[in-house]
Amino acid sequence: DAGVIQSPRHEVTEMGQEVTLRCKPISGHNSLFWYRQTMMRGLELLIYFNNNVPIDDSGMPEDRFSAKMPNASFSTLKIQPSEPRDSAVYFCASSFWQPNIQYFGAGTRLSVL
């Protein structure tokens, strides 16, 4: 299996632009997680899905952030409009519901200028 695939690996954009991050989970996994990692705040859970349904989005910073999972093999995290403080590495992870062993993608490094 190719593992969790995220794209793009790097994204540089200007403040105010829309950013879309993409994730393909491991085939067969039924849970998907979006995280944000910064030096200051560490690894933060933004939202997670089970069977394509959002279960907990309490970690989403504000209305500028939205996530979708239209099917079992694809998810997006969108930031609109982006701000410099959104600069971070965004990770997607997938797992079976039980046991919850999460497999992470390589991340998307986002820089908002």
Place this chain on the structure above:
Amino acid sequence: TQLLEQSPQFLSIQEGENLTVYCNSSSVFSSLQWYRQEPGEGPVLLVTVVTGGEVKKLKRLTFQFGDARKDSSLHITAAQPGDTGLYLCAGKGQTGANNLFFGTGTRLTVIP
């Protein structure tokens, strides 16, 4: 939010030395995992501990889950440069929710 504090935050040691990383919380977890993250990559699972007082060994790494299931430790014997990375503990709550609460991380550098 169930906070997991890790200590130390940074650790730089010589090859061959031993070290211990701690993961502490005031919350009880049904299980606890340890991950290692290398630069430019996502975290990779090292071990899961489930039972209070459980000890697991993975070659030179020894993991312990506290009796009360609120804390954990990772001990590395004879550290090697390949052990360099960010070590993260992650706890699973006792509810039916499936999310993990990640610790603040310990960044380890092993100097050859």
